[in-house]
Amino acid sequence: MARQLDILPDRAAQIGRAGEGGSTQPALKAGRHSLAGSVSQRACVFCGSRVVLYPIADALHIVHGPIGCAAYTWDIRGAQSSGSQLFRNSFSTDLQEMDIIYGGEKKLERALRDLIERHQPKAAFVYATCIVGLIGDDLEAVCKTVSAACGIPVLPVASEGFKGTKKDGYRAACESVLKLIGTGDTSKVTKRSINLLGDFNIAGETWVVRSYFERMGVEVVATITGDGRVDDIRRCHGAGLNLVQCAGSMTHLAKRMQDDYGIAFKKISFFGIEDMAAALYETAAHFEDPAIMDRAREVVRDELAAIMPKIREYRRDLAGKRAAVYVGGAFKAFSLVRALRSLDMDTVVVGTQTGDAADYEQLREMCDPGTIIVDDSNPIELAKFCLEKDVDLFIGGVKERPIAYKLGIGFCDHNHERKEALAGFVGMVNFAREVHASVMSPVWNFVPRRASRAAALKEVAS
Amino acid sequence: MLNGTTADQSVERTNLRINAVKTCQPIGAMYAALGIHGCMPHSHGSQGCCSYHRSHLTRHFKEPVIATTSSFTEGASVFGGLANLTQALKNIFSIYNPEIVAVHTTCLSEVIGDDIPTIVKRAREEGAIPEGKLVIHTNTPSFVGSHVTGFANMVTSTLKYLAAEPTGETKDQLNIVPGFVEPADMRETKRIADLMGVKTVMLPDTSGVLDGPLDGTYKMYPKGGTQVADIRTMADSMATIALGHFASNPAADWLEAKQQVPAAHLELPIGVGATDAYVEALRAYAPEGKVPEALETERGRLVDLISDMQQYFHNKRVAVAGDPDHVIAMVKFLIELGAKPVYVITGSPGNHYERRVHELLDPIVPDAKIKQSADYYELHQWMKQAPVDLLIGNTYGKYLARVENTPFVRFGFPILDRVGHRFFPSVGYNGGIRLVELMLNALLDHKDRTCAEEWFELVQ
Ligand code: SF4
Ligand code: SF4
Numbered sequence: 001m002a003r004q005l006d007i008l009p010d011r012a013a014q015i016g017r018a019g020e021g022g023s024t025q026p027a028l029k030a031g032r033h034s035l036a037g038s039v040s041q042r043a044c045v046f047c048g049s050r051v052v053l054y055p056i057a058d059a060l061h062i063v064h065g066p067i068g069c070a071a072y073t074w075d076i077r078g079a080q081s082s083g084s085q086l087f088r089n090s091f092s093t094d095l096q097e098m099d100i101i102y103g104g105e106k107k108l109e110r111a112l113r114d115l116i117e118r119h120q121p122k123a124a125f126v127y128a129t130c131i132v133g134l135i136g137d138d139l140e141a142v143c144k145t146v147s148a149a150c151g152i153p154v155l156p157v158a159s160e161g162f163k164g165t166k167k168d169g170y171r172a173a174c175e176s177v178l179k180l181i182g183t184g185d186t187s188k189v190t191k192r193s194i195n196l197l198g199d200f201n202i203a204g205e206t207w208v209v210r211s212y213f214e215r216m217g218v219e220v221v222a223t224i225t226g227d228g229r230v231d232d233i234r235r236c237h238g239a240g241l242n243l244v245q246c247a248g249s250m251t252h253l254a255k256r257m258q259d260d261y262g263i264a265f266k267k268i269s270f271f272g273i274e275d276m277a278a279a280l281y282e283t284a285a286h287f288e289d290p291a292i293m294d295r296a297r298e299v300v301r302d303e304l305a306a307i308m309p310k311i312r313e314y315r316r317d318l319a320g321k322r323a324a325v326y327v328g329g330a331f332k333a334f335s336l337v338r339a340l341r342s343l344d345m346d347t348v349v350v351g352t353q354t355g356d357a358a359d360y361e362q363l364r365e366m367c368d369p370g371t372i373i374v375d376d377s378n379p380i381e382l383a384k385f386c387l388e389k390d391v392d393l394f395i396g397g398v399k400e401r402p403i404a405y406k407l408g409i410g411f412c413d414h415n416h417e418r419k420e421a422l423a424g425f426v427g428m429v430n431f432a433r434e435v436h437a438s439v440m441s442p443v444w445n446f447v448p449r450r451a452s453r454a455a456a457l458k459e460v461a462s
Numbered sequence: 463m464l465n466g467t468t469a470d471q472s473v474e475r476t477n478l479r480i481n482a483v484k485t486c487q488p489i490g491a492m493y494a495a496l497g498i499h500g501c502m503p504h505s506h507g508s509q510g511c512c513s514y515h516r517s518h519l520t521r522h523f524k525e526p527v528i529a530t531t532s533s534f535t536e537g538a539s540v541f542g543g544l545a546n547l548t549q550a551l552k553n554i555f556s557i558y559n560p561e562i563v564a565v566h567t568t569c570l571s572e573v574i575g576d577d578i579p580t581i582v583k584r585a586r587e588e589g590a591i592p593e594g595k596l597v598i599h600t601n602t603p604s605f606v607g608s609h610v611t612g613f614a615n616m617v618t619s620t621l622k623y624l625a626a627e628p629t630g631e632t633k634d635q636l637n638i639v640p641g642f643v644e645p646a647d648m649r650e651t652k653r654i655a656d657l658m659g660v661k662t663v664m665l666p667d668t669s670g671v672l673d674g675p676l677d678g679t680y681k682m683y684p685k686g687g688t689q690v691a692d693i694r695t696m697a698d699s700m701a702t703i704a705l706g707h708f709a710s711n712p713a714a715d716w717l718e719a720k721q722q723v724p725a726a727h728l729e730l731p732i733g734v735g736a737t738d739a740y741v742e743a744l745r746a747y748a749p750e751g752k753v754p755e756a757l758e759t760e761r762g763r764l765v766d767l768i769s770d771m772q773q774y775f776h777n778k779r780v781a782v783a784g785d786p787d788h789v790i791a792m793v794k795f796l797i798e799l800g801a802k803p804v805y806v807i808t809g810s811p812g813n814h815y816e817r818r819v820h821e822l823l824d825p826i827v828p829d830a831k832i833k834q835s836a837d838y839y840e841l842h843q844w845m846k847q848a849p850v851d852l853l854i855g856n857t858y859g860k861y862l863a864r865v866e867n868t869p870f871v872r873f874g875f876p877i878l879d880r881v882g883h884r885f886f887p888s889v890g891y892n893g894g895i896r897l898v899e900l901m902l903n904a905l906l907d908h909k910d911r912t913c914a915e916e917w918f919e920l921v922q
Contacts, residue, residue, distance in 0.1 A: 036533045036546045037504075037553030044510020066569050066604040067479060068486025072514035074858070089839075094479035097605050100573060111478040130508055130570045131605075134539065162508040162534045162570060379526060380558065383680040398517050402526045408678045449678040 014375035018367040039378040042353050044161035048169020052249050053125050055200050056228040057081035060121035062091040064108050065129030079200045105137045112146045122230035123153040133160030167354045174253035186238025192287050193219035193239045198246035201226025205423035209270050216295045237261040241286050243268050248329035270423035272339035303425035314432040315343050321392040324349035330359030348389040351377045379403050392439050408447030410438030480839035483783050484809030486604030487612030489515040491566035494616035497666020499687030500561030503529040507568025522876040523672040530554050543576045552590040565599035572603035598623040608810035610708045610785050613642045617713040628697035628721050635661040637699045639713045641706035641787050645669040650887035657757050658744040663692045697721040703743050706730050706787030707814050730787050731889045733795030760891040781805040783855035784874035786815040802827050805844050807836035869904035
């Protein structure tokens with residue numbers, strides 16, 4: 001076992017510890033491709049594009065490729081829609097051997113025409129997969145033809161899996177969305193208005209956050225992409241401000257909108273009390289309207305009054321417990337470290353799949369000395385760090401959950417499979433409840449490591 | 463939920479798959495490889511596929527699923543994956559230290575045309591593969607067949623690599639290829655053979671791998687899985703029992719053709735008759751040549767249960783969707799129960815499937831709709847045209863069940879939203895008992911929830 005817990009030598013540059021060597025320590029070498037042969041938790045370009053775009057609910061999403069790429073992304077994310085459910089179907093050209101040999105353009109065109117006629121979507125997104133990149137189908141051309149014939153935007157997404165990492169997929173998604181923006185009528189959009197970028201309405205989170213802004217008297221023009229609508233996106237260039245949550249996925253879009261339409265943007269986060277309140281205040285400050293600021297304070301006051309008693313209760317049990325965080329983007333990691341701190345918990349391991357050097361520097365500053373900081377990790381490493389730091393909680397995604405449980409560690413899914421809104425003030429209570437439920441679960445009493453720790457504590461006490 | 467999106471007349475579709483009842487080959491290969499002890503499945507392609515396959519298997523089994531990837535970049539996609547695979551093998555053995563690495567291809571490496579054996583040979587010459595360690599491979603292009611094909615390919619390739627040299631001395635043991643089934647099913651299949659007193663080697667065997675206990679440690683290579691040493695003896699076995707035409711026959715056929723190990727082609731032992739056939743096949747090799755009382759009793763209990771409850775199944779219209787071997791076996795069982803399978807689809811291609819289901823159903827349900835390479839969208843259209851009393855399928859069937867308010871039993875792969883499949887078998891007499899319970903509960907719960915007050919009954 002000891003041997004199995006070694007770190008790949010080439011990986012050493014992607015692991016660091018806070019407080020060691022200070023600024024003289026070389027920056028984490030992030031943003032590189034996973035090492036060939038590692039049990040990487042990372043996904044592909046296509047995955048990045050697919051998760052970002054698919055919550056646009058009244059658009060058609062079709063995966064051009066062999067069946068697998070479509071099958072594995074069929075409705076896995078729990079992004080909710082208040083209306084159209086079209087996006088929850090899995091449409092694929094299911095390329096066969098003959099298509100690989102002769103090309104799949106004809107097939108794609110027929111599929112698109114057929115689907116558009118039947119479902120009358122507001123727009124269509126066509127995702128490229130690895131194979132399409134190889135056989136050289138001209139998606140642009142097919143999309144153009146179909147768009148002209150059907151009268152709706154048909155947008156290719158350049159998401160060939162091998163062309164980079166998930167992050168490149170976000171960028172490809174942004175590029176496709178950009179083609180929609182600027183095509184709608186903005187005459188009815190008010191001055192004090194925003195777009196929400198990078199929230200995907202998992203477990204209804206966009207709805208939670210949107211309501212805060214509306215209570216402040218700020219119009220929300222488009223939510224991109226959670227509970228997204230094509231027509232909203234077409235006119236969202238009329239908004240006064242872009243708020244970018246989950247900065248990894250949508251900063252590119254915000255920057256482009258700044259360049260093209262002069263819309264300012266702010267990177268914010270909706271996770272945790274501090275970050276959520278800061279997002280509301282910053283927005284209010286941006287509009288320089290005292291009435292909006294007053295209402296923002298009101299929203300924060302009311303919401304806090306509603307949640308604090310509950311949070312205090314959870315905090316009593318959770319104080320001093322240790323957490324490991326392994327998530328997709330660095331921005332989420334920042335928020336989680338802060339949110340855990342507000343529960344009096346310590347983050348002792350933190351890692352991301354897509355963070356860059358600057359992100360890791362910031363993590364290093366945020367975390368207590370000795371905290372392990374890691375880029376693009378694998379199960380062996382994660383297990384090793386969890387045991388070394390004897391953590392009580394793991395926050396991660398689908399592939400980490402069973403590993404945490406096998407080690408006898410509580411788990412909270414902060415990824416696609418969260419079932420409750422974790423954003424906003426109410427999200428903090430939900431988060432605290434979930435963490436509490438898992439960390440305090442009686443099942444851990446049956447786990448050898450934990451049971452012996454409990455026994456040892458008892459001995460000390462007596 | 464998906465209601466508004468489903469037209470209620472059938473349209474011929476040739477260019478489009480909507481809501482598939484299949485997925486791609488590599489995941490089947492990965493699953494099969496996990497059933498070899500100390501094995502690291504390796505995906506030769508870009509990292510996305512591998513990540514998806516692992517996530518999907520994890521969602522189904524709720525267990526850690528390991529596999530490595532060649533992490534193709536644009537360069538590899540142009541120049542081939544030689545460097546990537548060599549580097550990968552080096553890293554895998556030095557860090558994860560498996561006994562054996564089972565490489566499968568992806569669409570990408572297939573289209574590029576990487577020649578895996580040559581790459582592996584060169585890697586070995588370069589010292590990337592330590593002495594005594596094994597690397598095997600199979601080809602799994604996803605634009606051919608389905609995940610079931612990938613499973614069959616990996617099992618067959620494993621034998622080609624590891625059971626290539628028979629000693630010439632027949633061993634007192636039977637090979638079993640269990641099919642693309644649950645760890646619980648593999649466990650049950652072995653238990654029945656044990657009860658019969660027959661020694662078996664099962665390949666693959668994911669029991670003890672993907673149904674592990676929580677013991678406070680994370681093991682990359684859990685206790686279970688077929689031992690390589692045992693696989694090596696499979697060319698010397700008395701015979702091979704293949705359970706399932708699509709997932710298991712290819713491996714058994716290879717053993718028969720190449721190693722003169724006779725093959726018995728059976729269907730998945732689901733229900734009374736199919737389990738009888740399995741037991742019968744074992745009996746031919748059982749030391750006493752008879753069926754032990756314990757097993758007779760299990761059979762008797764299943765038959766007793768069916769007789770108690772047959773009235774609820776009589777002429778019930780049932781739709782079945784899933785993998786071909788599973789669907790064929792389920793249709794047979796439904797016939798035993800007196801139900802009427804009216805729509806029977808699989809997402810996988812395969813003419814044997816349609817032929818066999820027709821053979822089973824033509825005398826009883828002549829107008830049944832039977833189709834290979836079909837999808838849930840099409841099944842849903844049929845259900846709208848003429849509803850069914852019960853739907854049997856994998857998790858994705860729940861969309862249809864909800865919209866059409868149809869009793870639903872989860873069966874097959876994947877099951878992403880319930881847990882029973884992880885613990886209770888569907889095969890064998892006991893598996894039959896479980897399936898009867900599931901179906902009956904679905905039917906009766908539905909009745910209790912929806913029937914008029916005067917028909918709400920306490921006793922059933
Ligand atoms: S269909 Fe091909 S490309 Fe898509 S996930 Fe499967 S192996 Fe990968
Ligand atoms: S084939 Fe390419 S696009 Fe599809 S899942 Fe694999 S890496 Fe991603």
